[in-house]
Amino acid sequence: MTKTIVVTSGKGGVGKTTTSASFAVGLACRGFKTVVIDFDIGLRNLDLIMGCERRVVYDFVNVIRNEANLNQALIRDKHVKDLFILPASQTRDKDALTLEGVEKILNELSKTFDYIVCDSPAGIERGAQLAMYFADSAIVVTNPEVSSVRDSDRILGLLSSKTKRAEEGREPISEHLLLTRYSAKRVARGDMLSLSDVNEILAIPLLGIIPESQAVLRASNGGEPVIMDEMSDAGQAYADAVARFFR
Amino acid sequence: MTVSTLSIVEQPCFQFKASFIPCAVLQLLHYDLDAIHDQISATIRCAPNLFKGSFVIIDLEKLNPADILNYAKLKHIVATNGMVPIAIRAGSAEQQQAAVMDGLSLLPAAKLNITELDKQKNVQQTRQTKLVTHPVRSGMQIYAKDGDLIVTAAVSPGAELFSDGCIHVYGALRGRALAGVQGNMQARIFCRSLEAELVSISGYYLTKEDMQTFTAKDGMVQIFLENEKVRIEAI
Ligand SMILES: Nc1ncnc2c1ncn2[C@@H]1O[C@H](COP(=O)(O)OP(=O)(O)O)[C@@H](O)[C@H]1O
Ligand SMILES: [Mg+2]
Numbered sequence: 103m104t105k106t107i108v109v110t111s112g113k114g115g116v117g118k119t120t121t122s123a124s125f126a127v128g129l130a131c132r133g134f135k136t137v138v139i140d141f142d143i144g145l146r147n148l149d150l151i152m153g154c155e156r157r158v159v160y161d162f163v164n165v166i167r168n169e170a171n172l173n174q175a176l177i178r179d180k181h182v183k184d185l186f187i188l189p190a191s192q193t194r195d196k197d198a199l200t201l202e203g204v205e206k207i208l209n210e211l212s213k214t215f216d217y218i219v220c221d222s223p224a225g226i227e228r229g230a231q232l233a234m235y236f237a238d239s240a241i242v243v244t245n246p247e248v249s250s251v252r253d254s255d256r257i258l259g260l261l262s263s264k265t266k267r268a269e270e271g272r273e274p275i276s277e278h279l280l281l282t283r284y285s286a287k288r289v290a291r292g293d294m295l296s297l298s299d300v301n302e303i304l305a306i307p308l309l310g311i312i313p314e315s316q317a318v319l320r321a322s323n324g325g326e327p328v329i330m331d332e333m334s335d336a337g338q339a340y341a342d343a344v345a346r347f348f349r
Numbered sequence: 350m351t352v353s354t355l356s357i358v359e360q361p362c363f364q365f366k367a368s369f370i371p372c373a374v375l376q377l378l379h380y381d382l383d384a385i386h387d388q389i390s391a392t393i394r395c396a397p398n399l400f401k402g403s404f405v406i407i408d409l410e411k412l413n414p415a416d417i418l419n420y421a422k423l424k425h426i427v428a429t430n431g432m433v434p435i436a437i438r439a440g441s442a443e444q445q446q447a448a449v450m451d452g453l454s455l456l457p458a459a460k461l462n463i464t465e466l467d468k469q470k471n472v473q474q475t476r477q478t479k480l481v482t483h484p485v486r487s488g489m490q491i492y493a494k495d496g497d498l499i500v501t502a503a504v505s506p507g508a509e510l511f512s513d514g515c516i517h518v519y520g521a522l523r524g525r526a527l528a529g530v531q532g533n534m535q536a537r538i539f540c541r542s543l544e545a546e547l548v549s550i551s552g553y554y555l556t557k558e559d560m561q562t563f564t565a566k567d568g569m570v571q572i573f574l575e576n577e578k579v580r581i582e583a584i
Contacts (some may be wrong), residue, residue: 226488252487256507259486303505303523305484 106210107219108237110261112253114224116245117281117282120318121340122221123151124329125241128344130185134216137176139207140190141233142223143198149189152179163191166203181330186215200230208236226256235265239276241309245283246295251303254279258304278309280343285314290329310343312336373432374405374552378501380416386426393430396556399547405432406456407448409440420451455534464533478514485510485524506546527554528572538572543581550574555581 106204109122119142126138139162140148149155154177160170165188172188179185188207191198211218222233234240240261260267261275268275281300288294297311317334319325329344331337377385391402405427407417413583436454437445465564479493481500487507491498498512503520510516510526515534518526521542529536529551538548543564546557553574563570563581572581 252507255507258484259489259508262483262486263489302521303503305503341383 103257105217105238106208106212106213106217106219106236107239107241108222108234109219109235109241109243110222110230110257111243112224112226112230113245113250116128116243117280117318118243119147119151120222120322120328121241121243121280121282121312122219123148123327124337124340125344125347126185126219127179127182127327127329128184128215129219130179130342132344132348133184135184135214136186136219137186137211137299138219138221139188140221141199141229142190142221143229144192145198145223146190146192147252148221149177149187150325151327152187153186153323153327154180154189156189157188161191162187162207162296163198163258164191165207166198166200172207172223181326188305193198196229198271201235204232205236226253226260229296230257231264233259234261234275237261237265237275238267239278241278241280242299242304242306243280243282244304246281246289246297246300250296251295251300255305258306277306278347279304279306280309280312282312283314309346310339312339312343355512370404372406372435373400374406375409375427376408376410377412380418382419382422382426383498387432389426395558399556401431403432404456405434407434407437407453408420409437409444412440412444414441414444416449420448420453424451424453479512481577484520489523504545512536525549529574534574536574537567539584540572543567543572544568548572548579548581550579553577553579556581 128137160175164170176186223229315336329340424434437448438456477496484502485504485508487505490509495511495512500518504524508524516528518540520539525547527549534551
């Protein structure tokens with residue numbers, strides 16, 4: 103059975119794309135055939151983080167509009183076997199994604215992939231709702247600050263009401279908290295919320311804590327997801343988070 | 350919630366949705382535009398977000414029926430304080446007519462003459478209880494119509510509970526809870542960990558600032574109305 107994971111947060115700039123890329127690599131390294139989809143229409147960040155921007159010819163929207171087939175649009179990752187990227191479109195037309203279109207593509211991907219990772223755009227509107235609609239699991243990426251926690255809380259509300267599983271009354275989406283850009287120093291100074299502050303409001307199982315790290319910027323400049331930088335603190339934290347996902 | 354559902358059928362141009370939008374009632378006690386202006390501004394300064402963007406109904410029930418109101422100015426005062434005046438209720442025929450001329454709607458008066466028969470009907474209606482076992486997250490609204498609301502999980506900041514009857518919360522109450530929203534002054538709120546942004550009984554409310562002396566550590570409390578004042582008491 104294919105599992106669809108949405109990486110979501112509400113707030114922008116918290117680390118969704120960074121997480122989607124590293125998580126997808128982590129899953130593929132464990133031998134699962136994995137595809138990671140960029141739902142952030144118009145921005146297109148994932149291909150940069152994955153270092154495949156020069157190989158983008160067709161994208162998600164082209165496939166929805168039948169201008170290309172899936173095999174033409176999927177990009178094979180150069181680092182890991184069994185990993186593919188479906189890039190977002192540069193179009194400014196935010197309505198280019200439709201529920202039927204997304205469903206069609208996910209159904210087709212389900213025939214060959216074990217994991218589908220959906221990198222959600224920011225916000226709680228249409229784009230974010232489409233990214234989460236068909237999910238089986240959700241990784242809620244949260245920074246230790248009040249506004250991010252509030253947005254994650256809203257996203258959790260949507261996950262439990264505006265998704266296919268919720269509407270069909272099936273077993274709810276499994277929710278995982280990933281606390282990112284965590285700085286122990288700033289928590290100690292009181293500039294940031296602590297893990298227990300965040301837990302008190304969100305109260306969902308913790309998948310991991312990713313420290314604020316120079317390695318993340320280095321990795322995105324080099325087009326290699328940070329999880330591949332095995333010596334770095336953030337890379338190790340992502341590897342731990344993937345491991346915990348299977349526990 | 351303002352989030353639109355993803356509709357499979359794109360055909361129809363609209364959907365009618367029943368909705369329960371909270372609004373504030375500005376009950377005028379005496380008519381003095383300057384004093385009203387000062388008092389509203391002061392209230393908004395104390396709680397800038399509480400009424401931001403909220404609809405306002407101007408209630409004339411306690412006003413002298415002979416007062417001639419300048420609705421244009423009244424609307425201006427409300428609007429410049431970030432709220433949206435939509436309607437009046439009660440008042441004399443002349444006051445109502447003038448309001449309509451000035452573009453305000455007319456709502457039926459709040460106080461109903463409750464007869465014995467109605468009371469019995471109310472008792473029957475309030476028997477329905479709404480049970481919520483999942484966390485109520487920021488941005489969610491839950492309304493228990495005609496009855497009580499029981500929430501066995503936490504209520505996040507930014508979430509809202511409404512009930513025609515009582516509200517019971519067994520997780521932490523961090524959002525807003527409004528009991529007796531149709532005017533039931535006997536309604537109460539019971540909660541185990543009071544950390545709310547606002548609690549209200551039949552339109553009378555306390556904000557977080559008003560409740561500072563109470564902390565979550567006080568444990569189980571009940572919130573009720575006594576002489577038109579909201580009281581909090583440990584139980
Ligand atoms: N753990 C981290 N440490 C330092 N910088 C980070 C970390 N995670 C993300 N960033 C940086 O934050 C910015 C936003 O990250 P991104 O993954 O694009 O977020 P989102 O997809 O949620 O908008 C990027 O510049 C990224 O390099
Ligand atoms: Mg992103």
